[in-house]
Amino acid sequence: MKRGTANGVHGLRMLEGFEAMKMEPELQCVKALLSPASGIVDSHSLMLSLVGEAENHGTTFSNNTSVIGGHLEGNCMNVYISESKNLRNWDGVSPLQPELTLIPKLVVNSAGLSAPALAKRFIGLDNVFIPPAYYARxxxxxxxxxxxxxxxxxxxxxxxxxxxxxxxxxxxxxxxxxxxxxxxxxxxxxxxxxxxxxxxxxxxxxxxxxxxxxxxxxxxxxxxxxxxxxxxxxxxxSGPRQSPIDFVIQGDDTHGVPGLVNLFGIESPGLTSSMAIAEYVAAKFLR
Structure with missing residues (x-):
């Protein structure tokens, strides 16, 4: 409760069990923390809304396109791009040539489950900054x-x-x-x-x-x-029987690679805090 209040969540209060069970007769509890500001959203509609708003501000989305790696050249990250359909039969042994190389001002690795694996394909990024990946279904x-x-x-x-x-x-x-x-x-x-x-x-x-x-x-x-x-x-x-580790927003002030931001371990915040994460990344790293 103290942490929530410190983070600006309004209306938090502790309830005795009888108070909570009066609100929810099927509930059984001793105490409860009530958060009146909590709610739900239609995630699909939210994403469509964000896509539409981004496109209205000049953003271009390239579907069925995969980032397969990149390298640091000077102070810029060169990103390798290929069509996703061309990767389905790739065996991981023979070299795969990118169909396109982009040189953006800022690369944000927000690949979710694949973020650590993608980071390993960026030549110039020391692997010491890439955390081990664990997966919980x-x-x-x-x-x-x-x-x-x-x-x-x-x-x-x-x-x-x-x-x-x-x-x-x-x-x-x-x-x-x-x-x-x-x-x-x-x-x-x-x-x-x-x-x-x-x-x-x-x-x-x-x-x-x-x-x-x-x-x-x-x-x-x-x-x-x-x-x-x-x-x-x-x-x-962090994996089984390990102490929990919070998500990581990692920029050049940590790994030293200009123009690269890695988002590691973004699980629950991936949707709930998506806009706040975007604002933070843009304010701190988009110069």
Missing amino acids: GCYFSLANTKVAPFKHLIYPIPEDGGLGVHVTLDLDGQIKFGPDVEWIDGIDDTLSFLNRFDYSVNANRAERFYPEIRKYYPDLRDGSLQPSYAGIRPKL
Whole structure:
């Protein structure tokens, strides 16, 4: 609560259990932190809005195009570009020639899961500044055969190792989803693979792990009421049984490469704080 208040979040207050359960009768808790300013957005509509606004200000988007590497020449980063379709059969052994080389004023490596792998392809960037990559798949389950959602608020339990715990999320239609869990998986998008080949399927058997976690705060959850929804994969800078490491915004003041900004471990902030991250990067590094 102190950190949230210090960061300018308004209206935070502690609730006794009976106060929280009066607001959410299906909830079971001892205490709760209420954040009236928290909310949800339609992520697809948000991205379309940002694309439209960017294009109105002169931005050009090049879809189906991949950055395959680059090198530092003088004080400028030369970026290698190829069409994504030409990479599908690349075996990672024979040399791949870029179809285009760009020399931008600023390169922002915001490749998400692939950010560390992409950074390794920038000749001139010392690998000591590239953190190891860990990947945590998170599955979500929705409620089946439920006409009325049991909650009207987002519900977050105490955080667990590797994540925020199995929490309650709502969409704009008021539908409930529970998740994500934490499943550590091997990284397969390395310097030999320019395309993500992660498995985003949801194993229905993982629901058995969800029931006891959800019932810690929603004891009336019925057996058999969870059905697979979707999965996401979070780029982590720390692995299993390691102390958590926060995301990294890394510029030339750290790695010494002019015109290059790396965004490592951008998981939850990737959407929630996307505009704030962009403002920070532009203000600090776009000179």
